[in-house]
Amino acid sequence: MITMEGICKSYRIAKRNAGLKEACKSLFHRENETIEALSDVSFTIEDGEMVGYIGPNGAGKSSTIKILSGILTPDSGSCIVNGRTPWKDRIAHVREIGVVFGQRSQLWWDIPVIDSFELIKEIYSVETHDYHHNLEELTEMLNLKELLRTPVRQLSLGQRMRCEIAASLLHNPGILFLDEPTIGLDAVSKLAVRDFIKKRNREYGTTVILTTHDMQDIAALTNRVILIGKGRLLLDGTLDTLRQQAADLEGGEPSEELDKIVAKLYRGLDIL
Amino acid sequence: MRKGILIYGRYVSVVLRSAMQYRLSFFLMAAGRFLIAFNGFLGIYFLFSGFSEVKGYTYGEILLCFSIMQLSFSLAECCANGFKKFSGTVKRGEFDRMLVRPVSPMLQVLGSGFELGRIAPALTGVMVLFIGIKNCSVDWTIGRTAALFLMLLGGIFLFAGLFMIEAAVCFFSIENTECMNVLTYGAKEHGKYPIDIYGKGLMRFCTYVIPYTMVQYYPLQYLLGKTDNCFYALYPLGVTVFVLLCYLLWRVGVRHYKSTGS
Amino acid sequence: MKKYISFFKIRFQVGLQYRSASIAALTTQFLWGIMECAAYRAIYMSSGMEPPMEFSALVSYIWLKEAFLAMFNTWVTTDGDIFTVIMNGDVAYELCRPVSLYRMWFAKSVGGRCATAALKCVPIIAVSVLLPRPYRLSPPRDLVAFCFFLLTLFLGLFVTVAFCMVVYAITLFTISPQGLRAVLTGAVEFLSGAVIPFPFIPQPVRGVLELLPFGSMHNVALRVYSGSLAGGEMLRAVALQVFWIVALVLLGKAICRTAERRIVVQGG
Numbered sequence: 001m002i003t004m005e006g007i008c009k010s011y012r013i014a015k016r017n018a019g020l021k022e023a024c025k026s027l028f029h030r031e032n033e034t035i036e037a038l039s040d041v042s043f044t045i046e047d048g049e050m051v052g053y054i055g056p057n058g059a060g061k062s063s064t065i066k067i068l069s070g071i072l073t074p075d076s077g078s079c080i081v082n083g084r085t086p087w088k089d090r091i092a093h094v095r096e097i098g099v100v101f102g103q104r105s106q107l108w109w110d111i112p113v114i115d116s117f118e119l120i121k122e123i124y125s126v127e128t129h130d131y132h133h134n135l136e137e138l139t140e141m142l143n144l145k146e147l148l149r150t151p152v153r154q155l156s157l158g159q160r161m162r163c164e165i166a167a168s169l170l171h172n173p174g175i176l177f178l179d180e181p182t183i184g185l186d187a188v189s190k191l192a193v194r195d196f197i198k199k200r201n202r203e204y205g206t207t208v209i210l211t212t213h214d215m216q217d218i219a220a221l222t223n224r225v226i227l228i229g230k231g232r233l234l235l236d237g238t239l240d241t242l243r244q245q246a247a248d249l250e251g252g253e254p255s256e257e258l259d260k261i262v263a264k265l266y267r268g269l270d271i272l
Numbered sequence: 273m274r275k276g277i278l279i280y281g282r283y284v285s286v287v288l289r290s291a292m293q294y295r296l297s298f299f300l301m302a303a304g305r306f307l308i309a310f311n312g313f314l315g316i317y318f319l320f321s322g323f324s325e326v327k328g329y330t331y332g333e334i335l336l337c338f339s340i341m342q343l344s345f346s347l348a349e350c351c352a353n354g355f356k357k358f359s360g361t362v363k364r365g366e367f368d369r370m371l372v373r374p375v376s377p378m379l380q381v382l383g384s385g386f387e388l389g390r391i392a393p394a395l396t397g398v399m400v401l402f403i404g405i406k407n408c409s410v411d412w413t414i415g416r417t418a419a420l421f422l423m424l425l426g427g428i429f430l431f432a433g434l435f436m437i438e439a440a441v442c443f444f445s446i447e448n449t450e451c452m453n454v455l456t457y458g459a460k461e462h463g464k465y466p467i468d469i470y471g472k473g474l475m476r477f478c479t480y481v482i483p484y485t486m487v488q489y490y491p492l493q494y495l496l497g498k499t500d501n502c503f504y505a506l507y508p509l510g511v512t513v514f515v516l517l518c519y520l521l522w523r524v525g526v527r528h529y530k531s532t533g534s
Numbered sequence: 535m536k537k538y539i540s541f542f543k544i545r546f547q548v549g550l551q552y553r554s555a556s557i558a559a560l561t562t563q564f565l566w567g568i569m570e571c572a573a574y575r576a577i578y579m580s581s582g583m584e585p586p587m588e589f590s591a592l593v594s595y596i597w598l599k600e601a602f603l604a605m606f607n608t609w610v611t612t613d614g615d616i617f618t619v620i621m622n623g624d625v626a627y628e629l630c631r632p633v634s635l636y637r638m639w640f641a642k643s644v645g646g647r648c649a650t651a652a653l654k655c656v657p658i659i660a661v662s663v664l665l666p667r668p669y670r671l672s673p674p675r676d677l678v679a680f681c682f683f684l685l686t687l688f689l690g691l692f693v694t695v696a697f698c699m700v701v702y703a704i705t706l707f708t709i710s711p712q713g714l715r716a717v718l719t720g721a722v723e724f725l726s727g728a729v730i731p732f733p734f735i736p737q738p739v740r741g742v743l744e745l746l747p748f749g750s751m752h753n754v755a756l757r758v759y760s761g762s763l764a765g766g767e768m769l770r771a772v773a774l775q776v777f778w779i780v781a782l783v784l785l786g787k788a789i790c791r792t793a794e795r796r797i798v799v800q801g802g
Contacts, residue, residue, distance in 0.1 A: 011532060071371045073530045087530065096373045107367050110290040122282045123373050125275065151293070300713025307720025315729040321736050323581040450558040454565055462569040467574035470569065
């Protein structure tokens, strides 16, 4: 179970203007600008839930994911994941989570995928028996058989993403964070990734938290949507709640296509 | 600890396999690095065809000093190259990935950054070490041999510590890592001569600010029989304190990263 | 010709924009120079033998080498974009332009090097003439020496660029441009007199080194400045520089043409 309560996080950014004179000035006197990345964010996610986490760029999505995965320490508030505070008990915590960063790779570029997997096995100290079992299942579900012996640089983006997801699940985590897992993928790969996530959730009860800009991902995968904007939690409900809210804001028909609804919400809530 | 070594070994094997995908490139790069180190030797060789000594150090003695610095630098660079690549690691966001794994981030930085080709100058180092031994009149007692190994070991840790500082600086500012080159490459390049030839001021800097003299000047005095005080041979152990301080800076950096996230 | 001058100009402007004259890099080079001078001073002081070069001439050699390093660097910090184009295969696009690849790269390289050197030489020279006595950069021996210094400096730059062009042309064929470059850089460093000045190298090695193209790079100018190279010997060195420029340009162009044809045939 994941509970977040009153999480606040602000960054201080040194303001510096261009030019030598300004650079010299900033040596003695620095103007800081404080940016509220997250203010008073609270939610609870039960085991086995699938949650879509949406918001415009710079809304605080990745800060939240970083806090949940123990990379970032918040200023205040509490967060308990499976009984632990992520940033205090990082090593024990990260053993139980899997993270996929859609725009970054954890596989070694020049060597076959399977070699990267073996390294990850060592890092997570997965028992050999469990490792083979997990690998077999993932290979089957994601259709990786042909890919494992190929160097990553020869894979297409879609093939690579399937391998990335497998790499994040080799230690069989109970919680999976997906940060834009379908970015840049073609239609077939997108469907394959969605299918897999759904299946994984159904068969293993894996809790999935998904950030994305692709509303079709949300529609296909999740019932529950959390909307965040300018560091504030604005909405926590189903897709229908989302539709309703959009309709309340601007009027008009509630059953438009999702992208339009979301754009309307972003604009209406003034969070862009 | 054992697990740490095992994982580091895994990384090394992965890195080597990657490098072997570009075999020709790998060997040529290594040859280039070897040549650059070898140029340092040629410089000393030709210089000493005209001069006979520097402040009481003979040709063979200078070669010993040169080779010890080359060896410790290249071994340190090979193993701790991850620190040198660290600004890129942070920029590409790869450090986030390291933090969501249940092993020490430093181990991952070191493992993924291992670069065997950097060891090529050590080959020059070994060659020159033998030439130096042949050309100087050191009586190789157990104590002196031990002093040599302590110098090497201390040197490796000293340079690794400096690379660690270079990496730790990246947590605060990505752009200002260039100034560390003076302390690392500069020390390798100019440390080929015993530090006392550069005068008192530099001796003081190299003792109290960055403890180069601990691994070079002082143990070298004992090694070359210029002093009988065998305590000098133990000076390299003092580097432990320096490395500990570097590690503290790294820890502060990681904490800073975790509170600012960039 | 006009378009190549504009390549030179563009590269020169980019070079000026680039933070290549950052304080950190300058400090590094400056400390490097001081350390080198200090080491030679210790060697000079502890030896009774007659040194092959006056100390003030050696100090000038070291400071000018640091000041104009960017001009003679074979390790491409300044030619970065040319090399990137070769590495990532974008050279195919460059071939689509209605210009000669050789001349364009030549102009770009000269422009980049001049810009970086112009930025760096001013502060380094300014500081080094203000240093206390033995480490101070002394003025050129006389006006003639200074004029010949400027002439040989640019001739040396052209030799360096012409040599680099040969290397770039060859790298169009190999599968490991980086490796080739690393090996050549290692070799050129010693052969051009960047490790120790030629006067310290005994004959007959020195004679051979002076005849090689690498001896016509920065060696000539830095020694002309302080009068370590003068008279008939200097004129011979200038003639040799001109010879190497012509020879290397012809060689580079020939290889470049072959490479161009090959790239076109292969379609990139």
